[in-house]
Amino acid sequence: MTPAVRLQAISKRFGAVQANREVSFDIAAGSVHGLVGENGAGKSTLMAILYGYYHADSGHIEVDGQRVHIANSQQAIALGIGMVHQHFMLVDTLTCLENIMLGAEGGFFLTPSKDAVRKKLQALMQETGLVVQLDARVADLPVGELQRLEILKALYRGARILILDEPTAVLTPQETDQLFVTLRRLKERGTTLILITHKLKEVMSLCSAVTVMRTGQVVETRPIAEWSEDALAESMVGRKVTLGRPEGLQSRVGEVRLQASGLRLKHANGVPALKDVSLTLKAGEIVGVAGVSGNGQSELLEVLSGLRAPEGGRMDLGGVSFTPDAWLGTARARTLRLAHVPEDRHAVGLVMTFPAWESAALGYQTLPKYRKGATMNHVAMRDATRQMQERFDVRPRDENLGSSKFSGGNQQKLILAREIGEQPTVLLVGQPTRGVDIGAIEFIHGQLRALRDAGCAVLLVSSELDEILALADRVVVMNCGRITGELAIEDCDEKRLGLLMAAQEERAAA
Amino acid sequence: MSQPIALPRWIDIGLLPLWNLATALVVAGVVVMVIGHSPWQALTVLLNGALGSVRGLGYSLYYATTFIFTGLAVAVAIHAGLFNIGGEGQATLGGVGVALVALWLGASLPAIVLLPLLVVAAAVFGMLWAALPAYLQAWRGSHIVITTIMFNFLAAGLNGYLLVNWLRPAGSMAVESAEFSEAARMPALHQMAAALGYELPSSPLNLSLVIALVACVFVGWFLWKSAAGYAVRAVGSAPRAAHYAGIRPRAQVLLAMAISGALAGMVGINEISGVQGKLTLDFVAGAGFTGIAVSLMGRNHPVGIVLASLLFGVLYQGGVEVSFELQGFSREMVVTAQGLIVLFSGAMATVSAPLFARIYAGVKGGR
């Protein structure tokens, strides 16, 4: 049987990063094909190539046995490929019907066109079981219905091959069940489905074949009968724990510095971001938060650092209790000796238009040492910056250089120098080595360890499992806004971590 | 307005703005030709009228004084990430404030006490007129561009109402207030020079110029040296980073707009106390908008603003001279040139950047 899609040796490089390397596999017609992997595995890039957003550097694609060149998404649609994105591409103020019609209206006057489209859609909705209120405004509808709308939109354009990117990320359990029903019906109808996900239960329940990807390459492709959840988890994570971990280091764990319990938070669209999260940070310990990014890790950092107040829960820090109506603020956090290296160093960690010596005081600009009455003490700020640059080997050693002119690694080192420089008792760190060169990574890891040894409580959020495994004393895994499990570093192995990263509810450390 | 091409600093700050200015002036020159005049002749008369005599220079500097105030007002707001188009209305209110205090206390206080009071009044009235839109933006999310435009019209209406119904002397037909006493008049430069024994041709140039330059120093200090300025610039440039740093954006928006309004209000000192000696209807005459041009050209920095204000002062004074000397030439040519400068230096500021980047890369590569 000709496969619906055949990918042959697809490679794609973005600058220094090889996003896809020699990716080859077949997707059988009328099947549900799972594409599984961690962040950065290359799944999204691959599907973006299939949908025409990017061009592969080498390799080719066959659709229904014909070799094709997909130059843009219009051509992909013409070939019968449709995509349902994680972030919906809809116009809020228009109705569902108008959203589906946009671009394929079928005539100058809308009223007759709408009637024609409506008839076709009603037939389609009957056939697929996808029910959507065609005349309701998108802004008024729940997320589950909007996703059905996106699927309907793709099908209306003639999609026979449908790519779904993390479809259940924004759905409630009930909506997820409904989606499964829909997907099974579509499969019966003959639509080929490609499911990008990291949720192994769903994969096992829906897919007929699964491809696991890691660091841009295909690990293996097998029919579902040859897979199990455990096998998938191991294949997904697939590395030894002891990678990069220095020997003979004992952490001396001390008192509790930060205690958070029952944190609850919802996204703007009502989808829960944090579900009853509790966490304890102790002196002299690095707690690593692992998990596919987008599962609440960012929100956890925002809540703990005072950037955002949760809707429920409480936090105890430095002897003070905080509840949602009187939550910690970023200024207060610093007076309580809590420092934060944010995930987004460009928009949050530094002011890009400030020179280095001004960014070096960011967050600490009210400290007496940086002030002379109502003026800023430029001399002190410059001295401090030079010291930071010296201690942390920030290059170039120029405190007058604009913050935006430093390389990613040096910006990160500057931020770290600033936050560590005030000798915090708790340090929250998000993605410390994202986009940072190897030399700087080593340095930053060394600094974090030294800080831990000096008695600081460190929370490390990273989408790089390697980093967590190299640094953490205790690993906490998050999925779907929940902490699914907690393991001491010596108890971590690929299988356990993989399962926790894909788990739906809390699991005891098996 | 993002620039994806990395241009070296000297092109970005020096060459590109000059190029934009030159383009605007060339287009203005084309307009001059279209109306049948020689751009060179117009330019000569303009420069002569503005700089060729001490009197002309005095006028140019007097105009520049007002533009420094409105330019600084726009600049302070821009550093906080806000576009203050309300300079016109804030300046009007500044004048109203000056008039109210001058008429109320002008007879009873000596100049040495009254003049500082007038400065305070101008600043406070201008500040209040900017604070209200600032509050609405920061606390209620009302877009400050629209509200300040509305407030410009409200200021004109308020000024008109006060003049017609309260401040106009009984029996007078002109829509003006009573004249201020001598004590409420900013000393003119030629008056001060005369007191020292020097003779200078009379011009509207007065002590306000000194106040404007002091304001420049203050703005420079405020933005780059003061703790409050650090917070304002952080909020204007990177609001999320400012939030991360414990800075509260609302307070900074209010502070920046208050200072902005106060600066615009000081136009009242130059125009009402310095030149007119009474409150009139449209004494701001578009200076609020010139402030936008001045700030854009001056890259929102006090030094640049002084230079740009001088340029516009020369343009305005020269424009008046040209309209006297050349038949069929009106001083609105200056307004046209000003609009072209705002267009090329503001909205189309980065149009030529890719061209410069290519030339620069080509020259560098050739070496």
Place this chain on the structure above:
Amino acid sequence: MDEVLIASVLASTLRVSAPLLLCAMAGVLSERAGVVDLGLEGKMLFAAFAAAAAASVTHSTAYGLLAAIAVACTASLLHGFACVTNRGDQVVSGVALNMIAAGLTVVLGIAWFQQGGQTPPIEPEVRLTALAKGFAEPQPGQWFASVFGHGLLSHNALVYVAFLMVAAVWFFLERTRPGLRLRAVGENPAMVEAAGMSVQALRYQALLMNGMLCGLAGAYLTLAQNASFSPNMTAGRGFIALAAMIFGKWKPLPTLGACLLFGFLDAVAIRMQGVALPGIGEVPVQLIQALPYILTVVLLAGFIGSAIAPKALGKPYVKER
């Protein structure tokens, strides 16, 4: 109530609202497509001048109208070049256009006509005059003839065109394919681009239509309302139209209501001078003239409902991939 008063207020309201309507509809089209248009004032001024200059020189109404539309469209396209093609700041561009218009109309006026910025008066045959000549004055004692005749039927063609334009713009936005796309591009341009349509092309289309309507608005001032151009004759009407558009939440029908309201306030303002209202006393004419601005600020402050602008308004569109 005095039927002469009602009739003349009604007639005044419609006459004053007409240019506001045309301008406001122009604003609606541009801003619903995502491009801020502060230059309504400048375009109307340019168009008024062009209409007056062309009509007085060529003695032709048609050329006057054409000139007005051509000039306003050019200004809109320039705004588009600065903001859509070059992603310049839309507010600054609008402010610049207003300044250039204020200056250039007088410069050209003085240079070409030497009358201090005024254009020569246009002959009555070339001007747009009332279609039904018999209702020029309200008749005391005759309710129907006064209110219906003078109030509604005594106007020139452009007044009726203005009201027709409201229906046309509504129909265009809600019931046609290009209108649907225009609405989408002001809310989610990324989605429109992904669906295979050009954001730039759609925005330029909107700006062209905007130019045509501004052209008609300006032409109204010099061909219908007055008989010649005088410097700064728009006197802030462009901003009142902007206020009406915001007050009408960027929708044609509520904007019509806002324009009528503001037109009514203007019609009433002159008549209220010297008139004492029971309990309040004399209302200053400046207050009534200020009411459109005050109401808009109150609306923006969220005290009378909220004004939600098109989501992509004011943000230059950058292609993602």
